[in-house]
Amino acid sequence: MPGGTDLTLRPFLWRAENLYPDTEIVSRTHEGIERYTYAEYADRTAQLAHALDAAGIEEGDRVATFCWNHHRHFETYFGVPTTGAQLHTINPLLPDEHIQYIVGNAEDEIVFVDPSLVEKLAGAAEDAVEFDDVEFVVMGEDVPETSLDPVTDYESFVANHETEYDWPELDEDQPAGMCYTSGTTGRPKGVEYTHKMLWAHTMESLSPGGIPMDDDDVVMPVVPMFHVNAWGMPFTATAGGAKHVYPGPSPNPEDLAHLIEEEGVTITAGVPTVWLGLMEYAKENDVDLSSLDSAIVGGSAAPRAMIEWFDDHDVELLHAWGMTEMSPIGSVAHLKAGLEEEPYEDQLKRRSKQGLFVPGLEFRVVDDDGNEIPWNGEDFGELHVRGPSVTTEYFERPDANEEDFEDGWLKTGDIVSVDEEGYIKIVDRAKDVIKSGGEWISSVELENSIMAHDDVSEAAVVGVPHDRWQERPVAFVVPVEGADEEALREGIYEMLREEYPKWWLPDGIEFIDAVPKTATGKFSKKDLREEYSDEDLFEGRAPEEAAPDDD
Structure with a gap:
């Protein structure tokens, strides 16, 4: 040009x-x-x-x-x-x-x-x-x-x-x-x-289907600026003429609550652990969230209970998904026109998904044979994306380029389903889906269900080797302070039995102090697998009915 x-x-x-x-x-720094x-x-x-x-x-x-x-x-x-x-x-x-x-x-x-x-x-x-x-x-x-x-x-x-x-x-x-x-x-x-x-990413984000920011907004990215440009928010806020608020080094929930109150923050963003921390702090302290319109959550799935808590405080917890390779925002869980009239329970189901693709991007979902799956909310396959904000190659990595790109499409490695309205739901990462007895179990879905329990702070589910079934799920749970572990274990199993077939139930529930995190704040299942690789370590086993049926 x-x-x-x-x-x-x-x-x-x-x-x-x-x-x-x-x-x-506005900036919280080492100097104040x-x-x-x-x-x-x-x-x-x-x-x-x-x-x-x-x-x-x-x-x-x-x-x-x-x-x-x-x-x-x-x-x-x-x-x-x-x-x-x-x-x-x-x-x-x-x-x-x-x-x-x-x-x-x-x-x-x-x-x-x-x-x-x-x-x-x-x-x-x-x-x-x-x-x-x-x-x-x-x-x-x-x-x-x-x-x-x-x-x-x-x-x-x-x-x-x-x-x-x-x-x-x-x-x-x-x-x-x-x-x-x-x-x-x-x-x-x-x-x-x-x-x-x-x-292009800034324009995609500014659209109503993205994460729009206007000149009357006050934007606070809690997601680190070292992590994919804080999800592009500094560029989007500048383009929109919004006020910026930066929370500085290692902000704790008290720091975030204070900045929201003092600066009138209207939009903020971070991984689920950030909002879990703010929730726990707000339960014990007088926190004014009245200025806050929306909190963007990404990096991993938002538990339904978290969405409901923010709804109760008149804050929209907006689910978003993306990747480093996508600059990074790919989809946002806005409700389509007309869907606001659905029953609240149905709205929550859609808002708990990764959402609708932002304008400018395309996607397809393919099975192991390369065939596109139907949009029925049940079938699933690997998500491929392309668009002007999506990279087409890695820097000096021809080996990875050959593996992760195909005819202009980025192969995300995410296993997803798509419902009839076009809402993406991540079933699992390809490397994290649990294959048990020839059937697939979604670790992400089990995690979200477990974290819906009031006495659970964090939960991660991984597959452990099993002689008969190839892999079986095991849940690692961080209880809230003061919870009775035995009662909690039975309560989780009782809750899961109502939602899932018995062969989905975890073979064990292990209580730990904290789920290990990656450098970007996501749950590190790799560390869990390495630390707990021996299935005989698990003491909190489910009843025998949890095993898959022979047929």
């Missing part, structure tokens, strides 16, 4: 700066609450761009962040890609060897790092050749004692630079961002986001 008409991020920044110069950006306006944000973003130029960063170079959610991190979201460089967000919760691989594979030139994460990054960088040519900028006003070298503080890095910048005309296919998958089953896979992909 001719210069100035390509689909890039720059117009979003221009719109916010010129139409909403006085709208606030910081607040400034879009006009001031644009000035600092220009200063950052000049600082990157002065540091020798050129078009196509990669600049990494190792940060929590705050205003300085947000400044890199536009200050890096609109110069033609590429923003690479690194998950600081990853193991050191993954961080080393990611930095080396991406060939990062600079890493911006939070003060509280300096020690973690220094540990990963120590004696690692991948960091030999990297410069470090600490996202604060001072540099703590560290072995990182060369290093400077962020305020000194951007100080004394001009607040006006001549933003270059960029091609929409220019890489703007980069994020790596968590690498739970092998080396992390890099996903590059072009300007066009992020532009």
